[in-house]
Amino acid sequence: VDHVVVVGAGLAGVRSVEALRAHGFAGRITLIGEEPHRPYDRPPLSKAVLLGQADSTVVDSDLEALDVRLCLGVAAKGLRDGVVETTEGEVHYDGLVIATGAAPVRLRGEGRQHVLRTIDDALALRTHLVRRRRIAVIGAGWIGAEVATAAAKAGCAVTVVEAGEAPLVTALGDVGGYTAPWYGKAGVELRLGAVVGSVDPDGVTLMSGARIEADVVLTCVGVRPAVDWLKGSAVALDDGVLVDEHLKTSMDNVVAAGDCANWWSRRFGRRMRVEHWDTALGAPDTAAATLLGEVAVYDPVPYFWSEQFGHMVQFAGYQGAAERRVLRGDPLTDEKWAVCWLTGEDRLAAILTVDRPRDLVQGRRIVEGGQRLDAARLTDASVTLRDC
Numbered sequence: 029v030d031h032v033v034v035v036g037a038g039l040a041g042v043r044s045v046e047a048l049r050a051h052g053f054a055g056r057i058t059l060i061g062e063e064p065h066r067p068y069d070r071p072p073l074s075k076a077v078l079l080g081q082a083d084s085t086v087v088d089s090d091l092e093a094l095d096v097r098l099c100l101g102v103a104a105k106g107l108r109d110g111v112v113e114t115t116e117g118e119v120h121y122d123g124l125v126i127a128t129g130a131a132p133v134r135l136r137g138e139g140r141q142h143v144l145r146t147i148d149d150a151l152a153l154r155t156h157l158v159r160r161r162r163i164a165v166i167g168a169g170w171i172g173a174e175v176a177t178a179a180a181k182a183g184c185a186v187t188v189v190e191a192g193e194a195p196l197v198t199a200l201g202d203v204g205g206y207t208a209p210w211y212g213k214a215g216v217e218l219r220l221g222a223v224v225g226s227v228d229p230d231g232v233t234l235m236s237g238a239r240i241e242a243d244v245v246l247t248c249v250g251v252r253p254a255v256d257w258l259k260g261s262a263v264a265l266d267d268g269v270l271v272d273e274h275l276k277t278s279m280d281n282v283v284a285a286g287d288c289a290n291w292w293s294r295r296f297g298r299r300m301r302v303e304h305w306d307t308a309l310g311a312p313d314t315a316a317a318t319l320l321g322e323v324a325v326y327d328p329v330p331y332f333w334s335e336q337f338g339h340m341v342q343f344a345g346y347q348g349a350a351e352r353r354v355l356r357g358d359p360l361t362d363e364k365w366a367v368c369w370l371t372g373e374d375r376l377a378a379i380l381t382v383d384r385p386r387d388l389v390q391g392r393r394i395v396e397g398g399q400r401l402d403a404a405r406l407t408d409a410s411v412t413l414r415d416c
């Protein structure tokens with residue numbers, strides 16, 4: 029391999045460059061990114077940037093020292109054997125990393141819809157977060173909740189419109205319902221079971237015909253893997269780029285990592301595509317190793333966090349195979365609590381913690397190790413998790 033091309037200059041892209049060098053690759057590297065910006069972190073966009081505490085979140089990586097050719101403002105349009113077609117012409121590769129992430133879904137309607145994926149999106153949205161401005165946030169997912177937090181802090185009149193019966197329902201099911209009281213406490217109106225029909229110039233119309241007037245509408249209903257440019261290529265796609273446990277695609281010398289990659293997890297015996305920072309941070313090491321002919325397997329316990337309504341919410345694991353749930357603390361009366369998902373053998377499958385960071389750290393290790401827990405002790409929130 030003489031020349032590696034990395035497409036997508038987000039976190040997974042820049043980490044891929046670092047990992048290639050860390051694994052001893054001394055050939056040429058080209059990093060191609062559609063945005064005009066140097067690689068930056070997205071988690072602060074809905075937190076510090078919206079709150080006015082940061083204007084830049086550029087990743088701390090010395091790209092000059094890594095000796096990488098940076099092609100910003102350039103989009104990949106197609107792929108054939110050994111060639112990436114871009115808006116600036118063809119780029120030949122011996123090895124390719126696909127790290128094009130994901131792009132926000134938009135809804136129907138004539139009205140302006142803000143989305144929040146890029147630093148430009150965040151800076152544009154921030155100018156609207158002023159006292160009394162009426163903001164409608166569509167979707168009470170992770171990002172919707174964080175934006176509602178920032179908008180309420182700025183004094184906006186915030187309405188969050190959610191189609192499901194609880195916030196965070198896609199990620200957590202009914203457990204997300206424990207976070208519903210946080211909205212009211214922050215002065216945010218939460219409308220559950222409200223399906224948006226269209227986004228209009230002066231607000232939102234629900235399928236029921238009801239209207240929510242707003243000066244600004246933010247659509248936060250999820251993302252889709254940004255893989256349209258690979259259609260018609262030999263790279264197999266299905267909810268992202270299909271890769272094996274080594275992060276290898278169906279095409280020779282092509283790997284994928286980050287939000288766009290749908291990998292085979294040995295640990296969970298299923299495919300996973302995880303749209304979280306920790307995956308974009310960790311997967312590129314395996315992707316780089318695989319591209320360089322080493323044998324490496326990516327098999328993490330997925331992890332993420334969210335900061336909303338003054339709470340640190342963290343999650344580790346995968347709850348799909350769990351059979352029951354155990355609460356540590358009472359979500360309705362206690363400030364700090366956790367939910368543990370257990371398998372039929374009382375092994376910890378997943379843990380959600382609210383302001384209990386130590387439970388998260390220990391829980392993540394317990395999920396990784398696969399040991400059994402004493403479910404009765406687990407319900408006593410004063411017993412350290414690793415002693416359960």
Ligand code: FAD
Nearest residue numbers: 036038039040062070071104129286287303304305308332
């Ligand atoms: P991306 O960050 O999407 O980077 C992909 C890059 O590829 C983009 O710059 C894109 O422009 C570029 N690209 C796309 N198509 C092309 C093309 N055809 N040619 C060239 N370039 C292309 N995760 C957490 O765990 N905790 C959080 O608190 C959290 N908060 C978040 C808040 C916000 C507002 C957002 C948007 C995300 C948040 N995340 C969080 C998720 C996390 O940021 C993502 O999982 C992570 O950014 C994924 O990195 P990536 O490099 O795979 O993709």
